[in-house]
Amino acid sequence: MFRKVLIANRGEIAVRILRTCREMGLSTVSLYQAADRGSLHVRLADECVLLESPEGFQDQQAILRIAQEKGADAIHPGYGFLAERQDFIQACEAQGIVFIGPPSQVVDTLTNKVEVLKRARAAGFPTAEFSSASYDLLDVKALRAEAEQLGYPVLIKSARGGRGRGSRLAWSSDHLLKTVRQAQRESLVIYGNTRVYLEKAILPAHQIGVQVVGDREGALVHLGEREGSLLYGNQKIVEEAPAPGLTQPQRQHIWQAALELARLFGYENVGTVEFLVDLQGNFYFTEIKPRIQIEHPLTEALTQVDLVSQQIRIAAGQPLNLCQDDIRLNGWALLGRISAKDPWQRFMPSPGYLRQVRLPGGQGVRVDTYLYCGCTIPSEYDPLIAKLIVWGQDRPAAVQRMQRALQEFQLVGAANNLPMIQRILTQSDFVQGEYIKGASASALGRLPESEEHFRRLALAAALVYVRRNQMSDPLLPDRLVSGWHRHSRRLPQ
Numbered sequence: 394m395f396r397k398v399l400i401a402n403r404g405e406i407a408v409r410i411l412r413t414c415r416e417m418g419l420s421t422v423s424l425y426q427a428a429d430r431g432s433l434h435v436r437l438a439d440e441c442v443l444l445e446s447p448e449g450f451q452d453q454q455a456i457l458r459i460a461q462e463k464g465a466d467a468i469h470p471g472y473g474f475l476a477e478r479q480d481f482i483q484a485c486e487a488q489g490i491v492f493i494g495p496p497s498q499v500v501d502t503l504t505n506k507v508e509v510l511k512r513a514r515a516a517g518f519p520t521a522e523f524s525s526a527s528y529d530l531l532d533v534k535a536l537r538a539e540a541e542q543l544g545y546p547v548l549i550k551s552a553r554g555g556r557g558r559g560s561r562l563a564w565s566s567d568h569l570l571k572t573v574r575q576a577q578r579e580s581l582v583i584y585g586n587t588r589v590y591l592e593k594a595i596l597p598a599h600q601i602g603v604q605v606v607g608d609r610e611g612a613l614v615h616l617g618e619r620e621g622s623l624l625y626g627n628q629k630i631v632e633e634a635p636a637p638g639l640t641q642p643q644r645q646h647i648w649q650a651a652l653e654l655a656r657l658f659g660y661e662n663v664g665t666v667e668f669l670v671d672l673q674g675n676f677y678f679t680e681i682k683p684r685i686q687i688e689h690p691l692t693e694a695l696t697q698v699d700l701v702s703q704q705i706r707i708a709a710g711q712p713l714n715l716c717q718d719d720i721r722l723n724g725w726a727l728l729g730r731i732s733a734k735d736p737w738q739r740f741m742p743s744p745g746y747l748r749q750v751r752l753p754g755g756q757g758v759r760v761d762t763y764l765y766c767g768c769t770i771p772s773e774y775d776p777l778i779a780k781l782i783v784w785g786q787d788r789p790a791a792v793q794r795m796q797r798a799l800q801e802f803q804l805v806g807a808a809n810n811l812p813m814i815q816r817i818l819t820q821s822d823f824v825q826g827e828y829i830k831g832a833s834a835s836a837l838g839r840l841p842e843s844e845e846h847f848r849r850l851a852l853a854a855a856l857v858y859v860r861r862n863q864m865s866d867p868l869l870p871d872r873l874v875s876g877w878h879r880h881s882r883r884l885p886q
Contacts (some may be wrong), residue, residue, distance in 0.1 A: 404469030407434035428771035522593035551580035562691035603651035637826030694726035744772035745807035753801035
């Protein structure tokens with residue numbers, strides 16, 4: 394087992410990894426930039442190092458140098474940044490530092506999204522229709538020809554990242570090039586690569602991810618599926634496990650397909666096999682994410698399996714200590730992504746100083762965050778600041794518990810999307826588990842416009858106005874008027 398782990402990430406995922414390392418008896422090294430000096434992951438680590446490079450967490454050489462100087466024998470990348478950089482994994486391997494994640498050859502294979510889809514289709518797995526190659530912006534004619542052949546709408550996806558960050562939907566040829574430019578700009582920032590490929594959009598559809606874990610000896614298990622169909626823009630906002638729209642036969646079919654696909658590519662460590670499921674129940678393989686995902690606590694809530702611990706153990710060469718028959722999927726779990734985005738200003742990022750932080754608690758409630766009262770949300774990073782996870786014996790119990798936890802959650806000082814998530818959790822489509830049928834987070838979370846809503850806003854505005862402008866005459870306490878404090882200091886006569 395490792396002695397010391399360097400965490401090449403920040404924020405809530407760094408805190409999450411730190412806690413597991415401490416429970417496993419491993420020393421930790423945290424990295425931070427100036428804007429993150431007071432962050433919780435810096436305060437909790439055994440050692441912390443200022444990352445002065447202008448490239449930040451993308452500077453591979455600086456991170457490897459710090460790992461060597463501090464004597465770290467392993468690096469955990471979390472998600473994003475260097476988590477899927479095959480060249481970084483190779484550099485770690487060359488210097489004798491273990492990368493906690495899949496080996497470089499697996500990541501190299503799986504980040505070539507077009508070739509992955511071709512191999513999966515050749516092996517008999519259904520996939521969405523996709524372009525024959527990946528393209529740069531200069532390949533204008535080829536892009537247009539592929540889009541016309543696939544038929545609009547088409548999804549532009551990062552050749553390195555796939556669905557999520559770096560993906561955009563183009564509804565017609567008039568918007569294709571503009572949409573490609575947007576996808577490429579985000580892909581460059583997130584993945585360091587501008588190449589994109591096209592995929593025929595399947596709308597509406599469930600977005601399903603199956604969690605898999607495998608060791609280097611070929612042992613492989615799944616830990617159930619998660620549903621991530623509620624999106625704002627191209628990012629998930631509310632997720633749950635299991636997926637409410639699947640029947641048990643569909644669920645079993647997708648689990649088996651996920652295991653077979655993971656074996657097809659020789660998968661090792663923790664990862665997610667992703668599918669789209671249309672309203673007729675047909676499923677289509679889209680990609681394999683070779684890393685831990687933001688929503689992994691949903692699986693942990695259902696199975697009581699620490700996925701970060703599994704990552705570390707497998708990377709250390711230990712055999713998988715799970716078998717499929719031992720895994721029990723118990724109850725229901727929901728996750729809300731809390732972001733510093735202002736719902737009153739088109740969800741623009743809203744960094745700032747937090748005067749008050751009140752985190753929810755109680756049975757079945759977990760909060761992954763780097764926030765504390767008096768901390769600052771920096772403007773330099775992704776605005777995700779917390780994840781609220783709840784568990785219930787069934788879906789209605791989980792929904793009620795999430796509603797209660799959201800009422801307890803309080804962040805004062807920086808605008809956030811808590812009101813939007815609270816709104817989503819009360820909508821009938823969501824409560825009934827039918828929200829994926831053409832709905833979106835922006836539609837479900839839209840603020841109400843009823844007369845009662847505006848009446849309450851007017852009342853709140855009036856109370857704020859009175860509180861800020863009320864006049865008060867200062868009064869001296871009676872104990873100071875009586876003069877007792879002066880008499881007490883007189884010498885006896």
